Amino acid sequence: MTENFEVAIIGAGTAGLAALREVRKQTDNFVLINHGPYGTTCARVGCMPSKALIEAASAFHRRKAFAEFGIRGGEGLAMDIPSALERVRRLRDGFVAGTLKATEDLGARNLAGRARFLEPNLLEVGARRLRAGKIIIATGSRPIIPEDWRSLEDRILTSDTLFEQTDLPDKMAVIGLGVIGVEMAQALARLGIEIHAFDRGSWVGNLSDPDINQTAQDCLETEFKLYCGATAELSAAEDKVRIRAEGVDMVVDKVLAALGRRPNLDGLGLEALGLSLDGKGVPPFDPLTMQVADLPIFIAGDCNQRAPVLHEAADDGHIAGRNAVAESPQCHARRTPMAIVFSDPNIAQVGRRFSDLDQAQTLVGAVSFKRSGRALAAASNRGALRVYADKHSGTLLGAEICAPQGEHMAHLLALAIQQNLCVNDLLRLPFYHPVVEEGLRKALRRLAKQLPAAPASDLAGCDAFGAEALD
Numbered sequence: 001m002t003e004n005f006e007v008a009i010i011g012a013g014t015a016g017l018a019a020l021r022e023v024r025k026q027t028d029n030f031v032l033i034n035h036g037p038y039g040t041t042c043a044r045v046g047c048m049p050s051k052a053l054i055e056a057a058s059a060f061h062r063r064k065a066f067a068e069f070g071i072r073g074g075e076g077l078a079m080d081i082p083s084a085l086e087r088v089r090r091l092r093d094g095f096v097a098g099t100l101k102a103t104e105d106l107g108a109r110n111l112a113g114r115a116r117f118l119e120p121n122l123l124e125v126g127a128r129r130l131r132a133g134k135i136i137i138a139t140g141s142r143p144i145i146p147e148d149w150r151s152l153e154d155r156i157l158t159s160d161t162l163f164e165q166t167d168l169p170d171k172m173a174v175i176g177l178g179v180i181g182v183e184m185a186q187a188l189a190r191l192g193i194e195i196h197a198f199d200r201g202s203w204v205g206n207l208s209d210p211d212i213n214q215t216a217q218d219c220l221e222t223e224f225k226l227y228c229g230a231t232a233e234l235s236a237a238e239d240k241v242r243i244r245a246e247g248v249d250m251v252v253d254k255v256l257a258a259l260g261r262r263p264n265l266d267g268l269g270l271e272a273l274g275l276s277l278d279g280k281g282v283p284p285f286d287p288l289t290m291q292v293a294d295l296p297i298f299i300a301g302d303c304n305q306r307a308p309v310l311h312e313a314a315d316d317g318h319i320a321g322r323n324a325v326a327e328s329p330q331c332h333a334r335r336t337p338m339a340i341v342f343s344d345p346n347i348a349q350v351g352r353r354f355s356d357l358d359q360a361q362t363l364v365g366a367v368s369f370k371r372s373g374r375a376l377a378a379a380s381n382r383g384a385l386r387v388y389a390d391k392h393s394g395t396l397l398g399a400e401i402c403a404p405q406g407e408h409m410a411h412l413l414a415l416a417i418q419q420n421l422c423v424n425d426l427l428r429l430p431f432y433h434p435v436v437e438e439g440l441r442k443a444l445r446r447l448a449k450q451l452p453a454a455p456a457s458d459l460a461g462c463d464a465f466g467a468e469a470l471d
């Protein structure tokens with residue numbers, strides 16, 4: 001017998017739950033299908049446990065600046081890694097419990113099982129057949145592990161297993177220096193583990209501006225060994241792992257694989273939709289409506305690979321949920337792109353990527369944080385930032401950042417870009433003293449010098465003194 005629903009949501013992660021919140025406002029005739037653990041990737045194995053580990057590692061790392069501040073005894077401090085990991089899991093459990101509240105009153109409308117499309121409106125879950133007017137795919141993604149690494153079994157960790165460890169070994173490799181690789185390599189190094197980090201490409205943290213990429217590499221290299229442009233070959237060495245790459249032959253205890261994530265779309269029966277899928281198995285969809293081609297199907301969150309970060313997954317789910325219960329799909333304006341790597345210094349990207357800009361039409365304002373007054377006071381004076389603006393109008397286009405408290409400057413810039421502000425508009429706004437944002441202002445002033453001057457009566461035209469205590 002086929003059961004009938006107005007809406008079926010596949011996946012109870014951030015995107016699926018955001019969709020559920022919207023669908024429930026309009027109908028009770030829905031079903032949520034989830035295959036795998038509940039609790040969302042973000043809370044269970046993603047944003048939250050990773051940030052908890054980073055905080056522990058950074059707190060311990062701070063001892064290295066103690067002598068500079070006149071604090072003695074920092075060398076005598078020790079890291080208790082099992083306790084740090086226990087705290088990560090304790091916090092994680094609290095975050096997961098919070099997400100479970102979203103499904104606790106669903107009863108039979110919450111179905112544990114793997115969904116598979118038989119037709120665009122018909123799903124199979126185990127022995128059950130569910131027909132739904134609209135279907136939302138929100139199945140997330142999973143870490144990529146190359147097939148030939150699988151024989152190394154638990155010597156290969158991923159973000160799915162790292163936080164489950166009760167202790168960590170003395171020497172590890174991190175392979176892949178995108179977002180997870182950079183965050184975790186630095187955190188593990190700060191916990192006291194000898195880290196060797198490899199990427200087959202030459203970019204770290206998904207940056208695309210060569211100057212900021214170099215700055216980021218210079219900063220990270222002071223804490224662990226970086227091998228960029230090195231494809232690592234792995235093999236077993238007794239109970240350890242041998243790593244060979246150009247000029248490298250070493251044995252490590254464990255490897256953290258951070259090679260990217262694959263969308264959980266295989267096994268969903270998407271071939272039943274009659275669409276051509278891209279190389280990652282993603283069907284064509286409209287990012288403004290989340291609709292898949294012209295089908296009564298929506299695709300939200302990491303599984304569509306558009307912007308695999310939390311707030312975008314939540315927005316995707318919101319749009320998909322609203323459109324699944326709308327008479328016809330409505331377009332939604334999307335937010336200014338923003339990505340933050342929680343390394344120290346923070347690495348961030350806002351607005352358009354440097355690599356996507358037409359360089360002939362773009363002005364750049366750059367600043368180093370080596371002499372930032374506030375960063376000097378905090379002994380965190382390293383990093384740089386580059387802001388991009390349209391050559392003719394001065395409109396802010398984007399920025400790439402590797403700077404202390406870069407996460408906050410990224411938000412400020414995202415706000416300005418979303419409001420279509422120009423360089424001088426932003427320079428007219430207040431900057432307090434002494435804050436790291438004065439560094440951003442310096443970069444903006446350098447941009448302003450390349451644009452027609454602001455009116456003399458305008459505070460946007462204030463010059464710098466060139467002394468940390470005056471600017």
Ligand SMILES: Cc1cc2nc3c(=O)[nH]c(=O)nc-3n(C[C@H](O)[C@H](O)[C@H](O)COP(=O)(O)OP(=O)(O)OC[C@H]3O[C@@H](n4cnc5c(N)ncnc54)[C@H](O)[C@@H]3O)c2cc1C
Binds near residue numbers: 047264267268311
């Ligand atoms: C280590 C790590 C750190 C991160 N840190 C950050 C951060 O600091 N900031 C940030 O913005 N983002 C971060 N992210 C990214 C963020 O976690 C994701 O973008 C977000 O969680 C994606 O949500 P989602 O709903 O698409 O997927 P998920 O939360 O993974 O939900 C997918 C759900 O679908 C279920 N499912 C899968 N296949 C099927 C199927 N066939 N049938 C039914 N159900 C299925 C899964 O069990 C899961 O419950 C991080 C990710 C990782 C891995």
Ligand SMILES: NC(=O)c1ccc[n+]([C@@H]2O[C@H](COP(=O)([O-])OP(=O)(O)OC[C@H]3O[C@@H](n4cnc5c(N)ncnc54)[C@H](O)[C@@H]3O)[C@@H](O)[C@H]2O)c1
Binds near residue numbers: 176231258260310342
């Ligand atoms: N702070 C955050 O917002 C945050 C934190 C963690 C994860 N995430 C999300 O999770 C997603 C996945 O993160 P990720 O770091 O796994 O992927 P990623 O795509 O960011 O980086 C993967 C890296 O692995 C490298 N790589 C791939 N195959 C390789 C190989 N065989 N050998 C060596 N290097 C190889 C790539 O060159 C790339 O630099 C990201 O897209 C991100 O959006 C976000």
